[in-house]
Amino acid sequence: MKSPLLSLPGAVPAEGVDEGVAAHYGDLFREQRALADGVGFVDLSHRGVVTVTGDDRLAWLHLLLTQHVTDLPAGQATEALILSANGHIEHALYLVDDGTTVWMHTEPDTQEALVAYLESMKFFYRVEVADRTADFAVVELPAGSITEAPEGAVVRETPYGRDLFLPRADLESYAEKAGPPAGLLAHEALRVEQHRPRLGFETDHRTIPHELGWIGTAVHLQKGCYRGQETVARVQNLGKPPRRLVFLHLDGSEVVLPPHGTELRLADEDPGGRKIGFITTSVRHHELGPIALALVKRNVPVDAPLMADSTAAAQEVVVEP
Numbered sequence: 001m002k003s004p005l006l007s008l009p010g011a012v013p014a015e016g017v018d019e020g021v022a023a024h025y026g027d028l029f030r031e032q033r034a035l036a037d038g039v040g041f042v043d044l045s046h047r048g049v050v051t052v053t054g055d056d057r058l059a060w061l062h063l064l065l066t067q068h069v070t071d072l073p074a075g076q077a078t079e080a081l082i083l084s085a086n087g088h089i090e091h092a093l094y095l096v097d098d099g100t101t102v103w104m105h106t107e108p109d110t111q112e113a114l115v116a117y118l119e120s121m122k123f124f125y126r127v128e129v130a131d132r133t134a135d136f137a138v139v140e141l142p143a144g145s146i147t148e149a150p151e152g153a154v155v156r157e158t159p160y161g162r163d164l165f166l167p168r169a170d171l172e173s174y175a176e177k178a179g180p181p182a183g184l185l186a187h188e189a190l191r192v193e194q195h196r197p198r199l200g201f202e203t204d205h206r207t208i209p210h211e212l213g214w215i216g217t218a219v220h221l222q223k224g225c226y227r228g229q230e231t232v233a234r235v236q237n238l239g240k241p242p243r244r245l246v247f248l249h250l251d252g253s254e255v256v257l258p259p260h261g262t263e264l265r266l267a268d269e270d271p272g273g274r275k276i277g278f279i280t281t282s283v284r285h286h287e288l289g290p291i292a293l294a295l296v297k298r299n300v301p302v303d304a305p306l307m308a309d310s311t312a313a314a315q316e317v318v319v320e321p
Contacts (some may be wrong), residue, residue, distance in 0.1 A: 001133065003045045004172050005181060014184045017108050017200060020046035024183035031182035032189050032286040038144025041178040042187045044163075045137035045171060048111025050093075052102040052118070054127035061102060064121055065093070066209065066232070068220040074099040077156040077163075079218045082117065087208050087231025091117075092199040092218070094163065096156035103154050103165050105138045107199045137168045139178070140187070147178050160194060189283040192293050195247055195318045201260065202245060202280040202293055208232070210241035211295065213319045243277070243295045244319035250282065250290035251312040257282040257290055258308040264294060267305040267312060276300050279308050293318075 003021045006013055010026030013019065021043045024031060034040045052061060062070045067080035074097050082091040091114050095104040106114055111131050118129045141147050141162045149155050149164050156163040166174055175181060191198065197212040208231060209219045219232060235241055250257070264277040277296030285291050292313070296306075298321050306313040 001046060003043050003137075005043045005045070005175055008175070008181055011181075012183070018046060018184045020108070022181065022183040024185050025181050028183070028185050028189075028284065029286040031180070031186035034180055035142040035182050035186055035190055036286070038142050038146070040142065040180040040182045041145075041147070041175070042140040042142075042182050042184070043137075043171075043175070044105070044140055044187075045168065046108045047133075047138045048106040048108060048114070049132045049136045049138065049165060050104050050106060050111050050114055050118075051130050051132050052104075052127055053100065053130075054125070056125040057102050057127050058097065060122075060125040060127050062223070064118070064226060066214075066219040066226060066228075067095075068223040069095070069097075069102075072097050075155070075157075077158050081209060081214065081218050082114070083209075083226070083228025083231070085227055087228040087235075088205065089199065089203050089207050089209060089214075094156065096154065096163075098154050101154075103156070105163065105165075110199070135168055136165050137171045139164045139166055139171070139174065141178070142182075142190075145179075150174060160190075160196070185283065188281065189285045189291075192247075192281055192283050192291055193285055193288065195245070195293070197245060197293070198281070202295065207243075207295075208235065208241055210235050211243045211319065212245045240298055240321070241319075242298055244298050244317075244321055245280075246277075246294050246296055247316040247318050248279075248292040248294055248306070248308075248313040249288065249316070250292055250308070252289040254290070254311045257284065258292070258311050262308045264296060264306050264308055264313070266300070267307045271307075276306070 011022040014023035065080035093104045154165040262279040263275045265273045280293045282292035
């Protein structure tokens with residue numbers, strides 16, 4: 001779904017999964033600095049929007065999600081995962097309940113699969129699930145922003161900013177009032193700086209929540225049964241995850257950033273040495289320079305210098321080994 005904000009001056013379209021919104025509006029670092037200062041907004045209208053209504057919505061979702069939501073107060077943001085039977089991450093949901101409806105946004109083009117799964121689990125519960133992506137768009141205001149949300153808009157407030165669920169027809173008129181736009185590249189640079197994982201970037205077909213630090217933020221350890229809980233409990237109580245998320249400072253002399261999937265090896269091994277992980281997201285930050293998130297094997301020493309092809313990388317711990 002192509003955003004009308006791509007017609008704004010300087011807009012350069014994003015590619016890949018983020019196609020449909022702007023990668024940037026002509027000045028990546030200026031856009032980053034503005035967001036860091038609490039100024040402007042990010043067009044996230046390519047993300048999926050799903051709602052759940054009905055008297056049983058919170059009790060029903062509680063049975064399906066990794067998060068404790070039975071008593072979720074109206075207006076309080078949370079995030080949750082849906083796992084496979086083996087505990088692998090299938091969906092990441094960013095939720096808020098407005099008192100009558102649970103609103104959630106998801107990764108682009110995942111909403112149809114999410115709705116299909118939720119519909120298959122309704123049984124006798126008094127709930128209605130709807131894909132609202134065609135009608136509502138997500139806009140993010142950065143932390144510290146004093147820009148007001150439109151009256152009646154659903155707001156999901158987090159330490160990183162406010163997600164607004166706006167009628168898609170109002171997107172252009174709101175953008176005129178919300179300050180300078182910032183593209184996805186600026187948004188992603190701050191996400192990497194904040195060590196926040198993203199489905200499809202920091203995850204693959206076998207990722208479990210412990211590897212990414214989603215325990216506590218998206219996974220509640222003292223709630224009842226849900227699909228994949230056995231894996232979560234077993235790793236929590238009896239072992240360690242096979243991989244861990246790390247933050248990398250990349251060699252700033254390199255012209256090209258190592259893309260998603262670039263293999264990592266220990267710097268003191270031969271170029272053909274064993275693979276110990278891979279780059280998940282790499283970005284250029286306005287203060288830190290080139291940085292990245294990566295998944296590495298749990299037993300990689302935390303102070304070991306790494307190589308991403310020809311790019312040197314120094315680690316910072318995100319998930320403890």
